[in-house]
Amino acid sequence: MKYVSTRGDTTPRGFSDILLEGLAPDGGLYLPERYPRVDAATLARWRAAADRSYAELAFEVLSLFVDDIPGADLRRLLQATYTDAVFGSREITPLAKLDDGVFLQELSNGPTLAFKDMAMQLLGALFEYELARRGEHLNILGATSGDTGSAAEYAMRGKHGIAVFMLSPHGRMSPFQQAQMFSLPDANIHNLAIEGVFDDCQDIVKAVSNDLAFKRRWKIGTVNSINWARLVAQVVYYFAGYFRATASNEQQVSFAVPSGNFGNICAGHVARMMGLPIRRLVLATNENDVLDEFFRTGTYRPRAAAETHETSSPSMDISKASNFERFVFDLVGRDGARTRSLFAETLAREGAFTVTGEEFARIAGFGFVSGRSTHADRLGTIRATWRRSRRLVDTHTADGLKVAREFVEPGVPMVVLETAQPAKFAQTICEAFAAGAAGGDVPTPTVPPALAGIEARPRRFTVLPADARRVMQYIEAHAG
Numbered sequence: 001m002k003y004v005s006t007r008g009d010t011t012p013r014g015f016s017d018i019l020l021e022g023l024a025p026d027g028g029l030y031l032p033e034r035y036p037r038v039d040a041a042t043l044a045r046w047r048a049a050a051d052r053s054y055a056e057l058a059f060e061v062l063s064l065f066v067d068d069i070p071g072a073d074l075r076r077l078l079q080a081t082y083t084d085a086v087f088g089s090r091e092i093t094p095l096a097k098l099d100d101g102v103f104l105q106e107l108s109n110g111p112t113l114a115f116k117d118m119a120m121q122l123l124g125a126l127f128e129y130e131l132a133r134r135g136e137h138l139n140i141l142g143a144t145s146g147d148t149g150s151a152a153e154y155a156m157r158g159k160h161g162i163a164v165f166m167l168s169p170h171g172r173m174s175p176f177q178q179a180q181m182f183s184l185p186d187a188n189i190h191n192l193a194i195e196g197v198f199d200d201c202q203d204i205v206k207a208v209s210n211d212l213a214f215k216r217r218w219k220i221g222t223v224n225s226i227n228w229a230r231l232v233a234q235v236v237y238y239f240a241g242y243f244r245a246t247a248s249n250e251q252q253v254s255f256a257v258p259s260g261n262f263g264n265i266c267a268g269h270v271a272r273m274m275g276l277p278i279r280r281l282v283l284a285t286n287e288n289d290v291l292d293e294f295f296r297t298g299t300y301r302p303r304a305a306a307e308t309h310e311t312s313s314p315s316m317d318i319s320k321a322s323n324f325e326r327f328v329f330d331l332v333g334r335d336g337a338r339t340r341s342l343f344a345e346t347l348a349r350e351g352a353f354t355v356t357g358e359e360f361a362r363i364a365g366f367g368f369v370s371g372r373s374t375h376a377d378r379l380g381t382i383r384a385t386w387r388r389s390r391r392l393v394d395t396h397t398a399d400g401l402k403v404a405r406e407f408v409e410p411g412v413p414m415v416v417l418e419t420a421q422p423a424k425f426a427q428t429i430c431e432a433f434a435a436g437a438a439g440g441d442v443p444t445p446t447v448p449p450a451l452a453g454i455e456a457r458p459r460r461f462t463v464l465p466a467d468a469r470r471v472m473q474y475i476e477a478h479a480g
């Protein structure tokens, strides 16, 4: 399997070539040159593999996308990654029934209690493997306001050949998030608390990455959400959820996905293109509704910083959706020149683009529908779900559930992806029950035993001014 860029560069590259990379050289995103098609016999075999273990299913799926890692090695990496010990159950992504045809697929039982662990844990294993094979090392530089940084650190901790330098705004993360990251004792994890806001952290990462000599000298890399390996790791759980929610491969299911950067639902799109019987992909946004707007109107208009709302589902607070170009490439018939013109020209010049009427009409054929959810919707959904099903959901999952209910159809299971655990957003949970709870029946989100008392553990972090040179000096002194 070879990979090409969404902006027309068709130089064929293998999986291992693009594993450690971000953007393609022409500024596009990598996609497989074609989607492998899964026929009925294969789907039957995969249903049986899924019964054996999540790692076996993952091996079947990834084998179609990875042909430059020996099968025995890939299987071993997957078996070491998707374990009961790391993900809290043998099923890895258990399916819970809520009510009449609505299910929750739990993707947030990993070490940081959010779905990003599903892909990031595998990325850690793949990076370590590939770097050892090449005799190289990598210094991962990132900026985080919470979720991504901790998922990356928990995936890369203790890995050979890898050091992580994670910038966060000093004193601005939630106490739980700070504790999660800063309590890691591993010598290859460096928490740099920057005296500034998240944008300052991001600017520093950009400044360091733009210094090509420094970048090459110190082997600086990233783990952002456009990485293809992260995306393909997420394809697996759509198959797993489908097999759990159905008794036969004749049935269809719909998936509802709380979306921000379009990484998670893009993996659903890939699964559907492979032939998984997905009826609808229900995209849910919060008040930051860039994507809902596109799927309703055909116009993609990234927002300015001032127009980006801080919400109670913060991991979906995006101004633009960094993986969206992958879907647009498919929508325009995999025309790299057309994709380039939309993203590199029209968008750059006018701050927005609108697809043609003919292109817009094709969206239905890809199964996409969308909706948005507000703070009030989240609180109402969290309350209603507790009352109806005795299940506490987090704010992001609540956005997904709210929009999912607008698209439930008789006879088609609706699987809502649970992207985080409520314990991470305890404040909003409290608010949900303070606002309208009649009676004393108020749940408290529970923190899993592994993370209990985490706020009291010793912390390791270094405070630095918002100055790229100081960060570069730190990297020079501590690089792997």
Ligand SMILES: *Cc1c(COP(=O)(O)O)cnc(C)c1O
Binding pocket: 114, 115, 116, 147, 225, 258, 259, 260, 261, 262, 263, 264, 265, 315, 316, 396, 419, 420
């Ligand atoms: C990252 C994240 C999302 C958004 O996922 P995308 O792949 O960016 O669309 C939703 N919920 C939670 C909890 C997240 O951490």
